[in-house]
Amino acid sequence: MGATLSGTMLLCIATGSALAAAPPTRCDASPTPRPLPDPASCPRRVGLAEGADLSTVARTGEALLAQARNEIGSGRFEQAEQALDCAEATIGRDPDWELGYELMRQRGVLAYRRELIPEALGRFECALQLSTAHDDKDAIARDLRNVGSALRRLGDFRGALRTLTASLQMQRARGEVGGAVFNNIADVYRELDDPDEATRHYREALAAFRAQGNRVEAGHVLESLSELSLDRGDAAQAQQWLQEALQTYRQAGNRAYELRVYAGLMRAALARADIAQARQWRLAAFAIAAEHHLALPASLQLQIARSERLEGRAAAAATRLHEAIAALPEGGVERIALLQELSLAEEAAGDRSAAIATLRRSHEQERVLSRAQQDRQLGWLRTRFETAERDRTIAALETENRLRRVELRQRTLLLWLTLAATLAAALALGLLLMRRRQRARLLEAERQVRQEEALARYRHAADALAEDRSLLQALLDSRQDAVCLVDAEGQVLAANRAACGLLDADGLSPVAQSPVGQALGDYVGEADRESLAAALERMEDASAQTFEFARRDGAVRLQAQLTPWERGDGLIVLGLREASAASTPMATLADGTAGDADPARDERMREDFRRTLVELMLAVVDTWERSTGSSRLELAERSRIWRVTIDEGRLRVRAMERYLVLSKLPRQPRWRDVLRSAYYVLGHCTMAPQEREELQRRVDAALAYTRRRALV
Structure with a gap:
């Protein structure tokens, strides 16, 4: 895509989201629904400087738009909205296109800063239509970048990458590439969990900002690079980025951003367990704040409280966190991290009930924020869908009218051609x-x-088919005994607090204290890991097993009882206790299903279900091999459902092969993995309609058995 890219292609790129096929948003040059103020009183009302050149309507509109930009940059959003309303009232409903374009773009920026992302996206798309219609290359590149940034905030990463890449290519074609587009692309890759690509684009953004002499934005990029390094566990590299950002902000004279960098430096020091270094950064931050009369940001308060807790001053940390939380508005994202740290401080101080209550507040606020974000995304998608349906209806009516006119002309022509x-x-x-x-x-x-x-x-x-483990975690936490739920590969899916204490009592991981999402073998001594792997492999055909193992610190030996989860799918319930405890039977994790069914009928249903699973898996493998021309090994690697092992120097899928023969099918089959494999083939393979219907019929048959047995 170059400088000669047509306007139609640019509009298609700008709307390349989940509803990419929908027509562009219909824009109104005057989108404000409420009454506008009197243009004559606007300059005085918004506080324009006396002596400003307001000799013409255009100059007045430009001055009001400049005033709105300043208010947005200062965070005074109400004043910015008043200035934009006055600008719209001044320039009228049929303004010069450049003034109307800037008005639309600034309304989008204001909505974006107010976290009204769907509204901001609509404004940015309207601005893109105006700039495309007038072939303003610089404005098109800027609007594409704005649209991409809004799409990223709404979770449409594919559409965001498409528009941001188009903006980058246009800027490269003109020989003027700004650092903002590199920074936005890096943010998208960071959201997609691709740290290598994110780091590469952040470095390009840093070079561009430095070439432009923009030290503040360069410091922001350095902070982003440090966060990437911390997320990857490289605290030393993160400290280098942060020290460079600190020097950059000092040269720019921005003391408020210096305090934010000190928060990052303390986080890096605590990640290395260097409490003395964290204390030095804390004292330096206090000195800067006192010298320049600055309030400590929430991120810095969090790291200071964390360092105080690790120093053994949990009460002081709790007091600081209470004050920081009280200073934040309700619903703020930063309150969640502060509440979580407060629960740790209260626990360290010995007040477990308060810690639990605080942690519940944190989870509740996190749930509310997540629900609000989902509501915004759903609202955006619903609006896009309704708009697309309306435009499709209009297009269908226009097509029908054209067809009728064509038919009329054909009839007239046939009358003349009868001779x-x-x-x-x-x-x-x-x-x-x-x-x-x-x-x-x-x-x-x-x-x-x-x-x-x-x-x-x-x-x-x-x-x-993915498991919703929130209710299961609540069930496990209500138990006094130590219980974990693991999959057939030994991955911990859920664990209650008692199990966390038994598995990670040595506290080797001060940041991530829960084994959920980790391999169970990481918490077992090296001498017993092979025994654990063998026991997990036998569980597909066993009803229960018990074995002892040493914890990874070697200080305690634990006794584990492995039983299949009664809801099926090959999941395993792992009961834990110290080997020295009294030999009392361990409780099992039941799901409350009725046990008064007919055994003979249940056995027949189970055999039918097992046969249906094998037939479905054979059909899945056969369809994959015929439609793709590749082997079942490729199916396992691409779908990431079945484990690929190395057996005598060869790659094998032993777990999948057991589901292809009825006699080898495990007693506790992972029927969800079979269904996921079927849906993967249905979604990624090209096949004839008859083949698709046959495979879908087998899937429905398997689902009918699972519903009948109340396994879903």
């Missing part, structure tokens, strides 16, 4: 061919739409 029979026959034949082709195209389009809907349904069904 020429040969020509009429040839014309009729041509029209017949055209209608057949059109019908074929319509049928093909309908088939593609149905196929896309089916693929979306398959992917949704595959995603719906």
Whole structure:
């Protein structure tokens, strides 16, 4: 994409989100629904400086827009909105396009700063339409960057990358690349959990900002690089980035940002368990804040409280956190981290009940924020969908009118051509061919739409198979005994507090204290890890096992009882206790299903279900091999559902192969993995309609058994 990219292509790129096929947003040059103020009183009302050149409407509008930009930059959003309303009232409903464009763009920026991302996206897209219609390359590149940033905030990373890449290519074609587009692309890759690409683009953004002499933005990029390094566990590299950012802010004379850098430096020091270094950064931050009369930001308060807690001053840390939380508004994102740290401080001070209550507050606020973000995204998607449906309806009516006009012209032409029979026959034949082709195209389009809907349904069904473990975690935490839930690979899916204490009592990981999401073998002594792996492998065919192992610190030996989870799917309930404890039977994790069913009937149903699973897995592998031309090993590697092992120097999928023979099928089959494999093949393979229907029929048969047995 170069400097000569057409306006139509740019608009398609700008709207390349989940509803990329929808037409562009219909824009109004005067989108404000409420009454506008009197233009004559606007300059005095918004506080324009006396003596400003307001000789013409255009100059007054420019002055009001400049005033709005200053208010937005200072965080005074109400004053900025008043200035924009006055600008709109002054320039009128049919303004010069540049003033109307700037008004639309500034309203988008204001909505973005107010966290009204869907509204900001609509404004940015309207501004993009205006700049594209007038072929302003600089404005188009800037608007594409704004649209990409809004799409990133809404979770549409593919659309964000598409628009930001288009903006970058346009700037490169003009020979003027700003650091902001590199920074936005890096943010997208960071959200996509691709730290290498994010680091590369952050470095390019840093070089661009330094070339422009923009020290403040360069410092922001350095902070982002340090956060990436901390997330990857490289605290030493993070400290280098932060020290460089600190020097940059000092040269720019920005003391407020210096305090934010000190928070990062303290976090890096605490990540290395260097409490003395963290104390030095804390004292330096206090000195800067006292000298320049600055309030400590919430991020710095969090790190100071964390360092005080680690120094053994939990009461002082709790007091500091209470004050910091009280200073923040309700619903602020920073309150969550402060509440979590407060719960740790209260626990360290010995007040466990207060710690639990604080942690519940933290989880509740996190849930509320997550729900609000989802509501914003759903509202945006719903608005886009309704707009697309309305535009499609209009387009369908216009097409129908055109078809009717064409039919009318055809009838008139046939009346005039009745005198020429040969020509009429040839014309009729041509029209017949055209209608057949059109019908074929319509049928093909309908088939593609149905196929896309089916693929979306398959992917949704595959995603719906994921376990929702929040209720399970609450159930485990209500138990006094130590219980974990692990999968067949030994990954810890859920663990209650008692199990966390037994598995990680030595506290080797001061940041992540829960084994959830970790391999169980990481908490077992090296001498017993092979025994653990063998026990997990036997669980697919065993009803229960008990074995002892040494904890990773070697100080305690634990006794573990492995039993299959009664809800199926090959998950394992792991009961833990110290080997020296009294030999009392361990409790099992039951799901409360009724036990008064007919044993003979249940056995017949189980055998039918096992046979259905094997037939479904055979059909999945056969369909994959015929449609892709690759082996079942490729299916396991691409889907990431089945584990690939090395057996005598060869890659094997032993776990999958057990599901291809009825006699080798485990007693506790992982039927969810079989269904996920089927949905993966349905969603990624090209096959004939008959093959798709047959495979879907087998999936439905397996689902019918799971519903009948109340396994879902």
